[in-house]
Amino acid sequence: MAASTLTEVARLAGVSPATASRVLNGSARTPGPDIAERVRKAADSLGYIPNAQAQGLAKSSSGLIGLIVHDIADPYFSAIARGVQTAARHQNKMVLLATTAGSPADERAAVAAFAARRADSIVIAGSRSARTADQLGNAELAAELDRYCRNGGQVGVVGHAVVGAESDEGYHVVEVPNEELAAELARELAASHAGEFVIIAGPEGLLTSDDRVRGFQRGLADAGFSPADVLHTGFDRTGGYEAGLELAARIGAHGGNGEGGTEAAAPPRLCIFAVNDVMAIGATAALRSKGLRVPRDAAIAGFDDIETLRDFRPALSTVRLPLEEIGRLAVPAGSGHAAAGTVGVKGEVTLRRSTERAGEPASS
Amino acid sequence: MAASTLTEVARLAGVSPATASRVLNGSARTPGPDIAERVRKAADSLGYIPNAQAQGLAKSSSGLIGLIVHDIADPYFSAIARGVQTAARHQNKMVLLATTAGSPADERAAVAAFAARRADSIVIAGSRSARTADQLGNAELAAELDRYCRNGGQVGVVGHAVVGAESDEGYHVVEVPNEELAAELARELAASHAGEFVIIAGPEGLLTSDDRVRGFQRGLADAGFSPADVLHTGFDRTGGYEAGLELAARIGAHGGNGEGGTEAAAPPRLCIFAVNDVMAIGATAALRSKGLRVPRDAAIAGFDDIETLRDFRPALSTVRLPLEEIGRLAVPAGSGHAAAGTVGVKGEVTLRRSTERAGEPASS
């Protein structure tokens, strides 16, 4: 009843387990063709499936790649996950998933669990947090990761290096030029907007959010604008929605056009930068719920260029990030050299309808 | 350097490995408190992490749940994955991910890989296919699953029972009333639409798609309509887009309103049912690219109620499926009784702007 073992196969084939093992997986030594044939036949007559746990134990490596995300249902993460999955398949490994909602404590636990399973490498996709409340958690996470690396594990990080990692040994980071891209976005927007800018950011301390905010402000400064107001809120759709509600009130207060208004847009139109697309969509929904229109009453831009959101109307201006590629790059190279190092990816500012000048006709 | 072992901990604590094992995980026998304390202290002074592979080998169970999806980046699957992940966490297990693009051969391979890792249970989320081209693959998949079950594995399936499974032993299916819901959707739409109906379906043979098509046709019949045309295309956004293009041509041919037209909508407006939301979005984009407007020139409805798409405008009429719950329910109950059986979930027809009567004002 229980799955058949190598030993059974060997017995059936009339050879030793050692030989059977040698034929059933690429060993350095290849038994004679006749024997190999016999073993192979025995194996599939028995429906033999090697026990990966035992193999792992013996070889001390598991063919597993651990992936840590905040939330697998978030399109940002699921796009990255797809890339990781692709890379894993190329290394013929499987991916182990852990979701942590960004809590360092959970992430530490996930790393420990991956270590326990002897995962060959770990990919951490979620943004790190620098909040003081998370400081202890971050330190513990870093310690856990360091230990994992010292034991020969490889870790891939997307975004920034892990806060507080001791050595570079075994770390592999995919750098996302969040700050530069946000700056570029700001400059491009500044070129055609005279009005006020405002930023909808994630919680203070979330590195990805902070970087994007900083970059955007810098870009604004480059273009001769004064710093934008920053609204800190949740890093998700709900956060965007709430911030959007607040902004709607503001707009309404000094000069939004009412529902039916057909007059030309008031010149000092607000330009909103939400630090990610999902938040931008939330904000847009909030504005709409208050009768405001994008881009007529406010321009809005996001970040990430989430695929599922590309058909959204008005088409969202954003920064395209090669999410899937990021995922692919984040998984450390298979067995070879400890590919510690940093690889960068390129993004691209993508202006679309949501930030067009108010008067222009819809192009599509 | 290599991670420390139970034996080392035991030696440091001055006890036998057996004792150390007993204290470091809930065994039936609990050593004395003083000894336990000593062991525990030794364990974390060494940073001991149990080797899950070895534990698994010894106990022959792994704490792993295998999840098979077509594509983790598809919001339908990532929502389900979130549910699975939640359930896994409650059983404190980890989830192993496999993506197969719906190919039965890949799915068979994934099942084998899960079996090799001695996954405690396997969840298959992707729709099964009944295409004749897949017949052989399906049979092999079924055989692999049966073998897995016979060896004590539990499998959870969302949608329909696996095609060709021999026994019910170990199977656990979450039934999604695709057909009924599609019928209900059709009836509700029929109540307010006089025009022609057309269905954008997935590839012929894809069970989920077929069910929804069948249901929709039945609903139409119930309402006294003749069967709708069915366009078979890809089950994804691109498929929807292509079908949309074709429909745009059709509409243009007999009476769509041009871009600038302000005349009241022609009464025999087309009503499109796309078998999932992502396709519906694709189709909408295609119509739009041809200057057609929804719901003015065509009504359109989807299926699934994907969360990320809820802010889409015009708000998409669809059938809400509790995706995350489906994921949660699909994972077989932990250790207990072989919970073979079927559990159903409820969906809800959700009519929104995209199928409103053409003349009505936008409500939001």
Next chain:
DNA sequence: GAGCAGTGGGAATGCGCTTTCCCGCTTTGC
């Protein structure tokens, strides 16, 4: 005070596989 169950701990076995080591054989080199 002898026999008993009960208790807390250790020795040893095995989970299924890989891999080193060894052994007998054939092939090569001089």
Next chain:
DNA sequence: GCAAAGCGGGAAAGCGCATTCCCACTGCTC
């Protein structure tokens, strides 16, 4: 023709842990 090298195969030793079995010892009962 003989030693040395090469090769194909098997025996056996782990990999790190759980667990069964066993043993020494305590605390009882009669």
